[in-house]
Amino acid sequence: MTYIAKPRFRHPDLPKNTLGFTRRDYEGAVSTLCAGCGHDSISAAIIQACFDLDLPPHRIAKLSGIGCSSKTPTYFLGNSHGFNSVHGRMPSVLTGANLANRDLIYLGVSGDGDSASIGLGQFAHAMRRGVNMVYIVENNGVYGLTKGQFSATSDKGSKSKRGVINMDAPIDLVSMALQLGATFIARSFSGDKTQLVPLIQAALEHKGSAFIDCISPCVAFNNHPGSTKSFDYVREHNEAVNRLDVMVGRSEITADYAPGTVEMVTQHDGSVLRLRKLTADYDPHDRVSAMTYLQRRQEAGEIVTGLLYVDPEPDDLHVYMNTIERPLNELGEQELCPGPKALDKLNAALR
């Protein structure tokens, strides 16, 4: 916990984006999480990604549930919309908000407790419905707020800070998201912003349900030898399948790569993802082989990171439900109360 507010002074030569903002304009209140918490790095990565994409802060809505992770939206995007929901219920609140106003960019922030335990059902349904959002799970494998019990994502055989061995099988949210139909799926690590920031950017540009499982060490309760979510363990076992650069309009493609090692993926909104392959035979467009690959590597004790699956032409909930193009708050009385004739017609259809 920090007691002084972050000084207002910034580096005078800090770059500005096309909106005239510096990165610091995307910050929130100073964090009250434990010093060194991985979640703070994820907040910093979100700030960097939104700055880089020139996103107007007032067009972003950040939603969360309960837990250390779910506190973090206070610490970034101080000028954006926010909703701190009930434990595990962020996905349904986000879905509702998205249905009411499809023009905002939705960023759901959750944790392994919030999404893999109490909110597992909510998580699953948000994924399968294809809600247009970025869903980040700040995954530390531990219940930090209640002093360090294993969470549902703790690996079997990993050791708690008090020396207890976890006997339960872990829930792998990435595998679930793959199986449930999410159209952008990635895994990353809070200690590697060069990987994380472009993934968040690409997810924000993705028009469909984008899920990022971000391993985020808990320095207070899960950063010891025997933990599989510590800084050291993740660094030793991290196997990135690719590296991603996101190019939106203004950035040029300059780097030269050996043929076959780079793939350009143009997303629906025109943004280009440049995927540099680190694992030659990994194909991020094949859902089934991605699932197999993940299981195999997991068995070998590796943590697979990178952009694991992307569908460049996804559909989303609004397409499925054939909703009106405009946000509900822009509709007038005419459109909202179409009159007795329309009501009669509707009633007749239900008879």
Next chain:
Amino acid sequence: MLQPTDIKNPAYFHKVVDCQWACPAHTPVPEYIRLIAARRYADAYMVNWESNVFPGILGRTCDRPCEPACRRGRVEDEPVAICRLKRVAADHKGDIRARLPRPVTKKNGKRVALVGAGPASLTVARDLLPLGYDVVCFDGDPQGGGMMRTQIPKFRLPEPVIDEEVGYILDLGLETRFGQRIDSMKWLLGQGFDAIFVGSGAPRGRDLDIPGRKETAANVHVGIDWLSSVSFGHITKIGRRVIVLGGGNTAMDCCRTSRRLGGEEVHVVVRSGFEEMKASPWEKEDAMHEDIPIHNFLVPKSFTHEAGRLTGVMFEKVKPEFDAKGRRSLMPTGEPDVHMACDDVLVAVGQENAFPWIERDAGIEFDKWGMPKVDAATMQSSLPHVFFGGDAAFGPKNIIWAVAHGRDAAISIDKHCQHEDVSQRPPPGFKMISQKMGIHEWSYDNDISNDLRFKVPLRDKAVALKDVRLEVELGFDEKQAFAESQRCLNCDAQTVFTHSLCIECDACTDICPVDCITFANNGTEQDLRTRLSAPSKNLTQDLYVSDALKTTRVLIKDEDMCLHCGLCAERCPTGAWDMQKSLIQMAHAGHECRSSSNA
């Protein structure tokens, strides 16, 4: 590849304290500013007195090399008002005489002569008297203080302030020969002194030899001589219309003094542009505040006169032109000359050294510009027991340089008299003390005030302009002083990094408000400066580089913009960052400087 920074070398952290590094006397500025904030004025005064000898005088008149260096001026518009805070310590200190050294009764049998009783000589006296030296000070003026008393107008530096701080040194047992001007070095060399220190200043004001100068002698005055006459009360009036020629601080003193002696229309005329004027920006501001216009790019051509009386000055209009090397020259614009009418002219176009009293065959070597050959570190001349300091050593500078010279010369004189090698200079005292008091508690106030620089209140102009001896600046009161002190960034609270404790969690990088922390692969300095979190353009500021971390990366901290807010250390989960106060104190003459006691 950059090597890990050697933080054991006192110079590294000293440089981070920009104000202290820039101060010729290396005054520990943040240290005394914190004491002022704690209302420990006497303590703040003594920190100053030890470093710069004349806190009350310098707090009103210093050229403040510290302020342009102040880091605050890099993150916002204006630096901390360091100089005027020093005055606060002097104004509010109470009686500190009990804390000063006492006159020494047990003498060491060595005799030292000081030529001139200005700041350099008095500093030598202050450092040598407590060691048991017999010190004799000669000066042509009836009182001590040198140019501080004769050239600085009393409305900037009141007499009691000079009396007090000069008095502290006289009270140490200085033998004064005031009123006795030395006119022969050979005579002085024959008086059997073990060492001689020449601190006679740069006493000659440059004149302006242009047509009409002789005819108008009665109304054209050399600035510093005129100021000195005003100071001693020999001159109390000047004409209604005055032209001051010159753009330095003496010119500013001349014009403001004129305004107080009957000058109603006082104009400053400068050859160069406004920005290039030698006067400090605040002195120009003060002059303009007193309704004195400054005219630029005008070169005086002649003094005009009628019936033996000065009528004005004729100027040629010029403009700056730059050659391929960027050197500036002033070229006539071809426009008609400008005539400005006036009753008196003050010439303040520079000062010169003059050593007519040092016989050229006395054994002291001079260079082709007529300056003595003096070693910049030891202040020793070619005659081993003769030392120079202040303006007499390297030409006109300022009081704070004179003090620094005096300190260095005193060390040399002491070593010389103890038959030691004067070129062996003592290192500064250097201490690092952790400021950690608790989880997020530091023994310094790390919350930074967002206030803009406070202005020092001035006396009402109508009142101030009536009396040449009435101090115009009122000084900060305690509340203002506290508020201004809170602007100080505490740059001596150093960020100290222990690489073996770092887990590379990025917490410090994420929290740093000025993006001065980066974790990256090592490289050359030039390469690294392009890969830092924020642009790194200020090459005068060092990069703090750690040993290789677990991931083989290194920590790089660009010292340039660091606010010393301590957030990196607060957010560090392992204590790899600590805030440690660096206390760097220059050595002074005495036993600890002598090699025999070090052995």
